[in-house]
Amino acid sequence: MRILFPLILAVLMPFARAATAPAEPYVAEARRQAPSFTPSAERGGAFFRRAFAVTEKMPACASCHTENPLAVGRHVVTGKDIRPLAPAANGERLADAAKVEKWFGRNCKEVVGRPCSAAEKADFVQFLVEVR
Ligand code: HEC
Numbered sequence: 001m002r003i004l005f006p007l008i009l010a011v012l013m014p015f016a017r018a019a020t021a022p023a024e025p026y027v028a029e030a031r032r033q034a035p036s037f038t039p040s041a042e043r044g045g046a047f048f049r050r051a052f053a054v055t056e057k058m059p060a061c062a063s064c065h066t067e068n069p070l071a072v073g074r075h076v077v078t079g080k081d082i083r084p085l086a087p088a089a090n091g092e093r094l095a096d097a098a099k100v101e102k103w104f105g106r107n108c109k110e111v112v113g114r115p116c117s118a119a120e121k122a123d124f125v126q127f128l129v130e131v132r
Helices: 004-033 041-049 097-111 118-130
Strands: none
Touching: 004 097, 004 118, 041 118, 097 118
């Protein structure tokens, strides 16, 4: 038993970390602007579904990703399938910080018409992490 417990912990730790880690850099950045900032999955979900209507073709993030981040999306321009955004449905999501940042860059510019703020990114990542 004395050996088993640390062993179980060692096996489970990486999963526990993966569940909280992706939002951390964005949370830290948002707190530099507003020290009391706490990421909100609820705000992140509202952001995901909100119609920014900057362009007719892709008014919202949900235009391509659907309103359900557990579902397979469809690119409004190319018609190609997009695998689910939520880690609960697609284990590759939020694992590569550079990839996440690249797609925030591209998608925020197209949909929101400006770069997303650190707070918006933190909320959105929190939403994806929590959704089941
Ligand atoms: C025009 C279609 C389209 C729209 C609209 C769109 N996305 Fe995406 N998004 C994509 C595609 C394509 C990928 C990358 C393909 C893949 O990894 O399956 C992607 C990938 C991502 C990723 C990478 C996740 C990861 O870990 O792999 C994030 C985060 C993301 N999008 C967020 C957003 C947000 C936030 C919005 C709204 C501001 C948005 N997307 C709007 C098409 C879109």
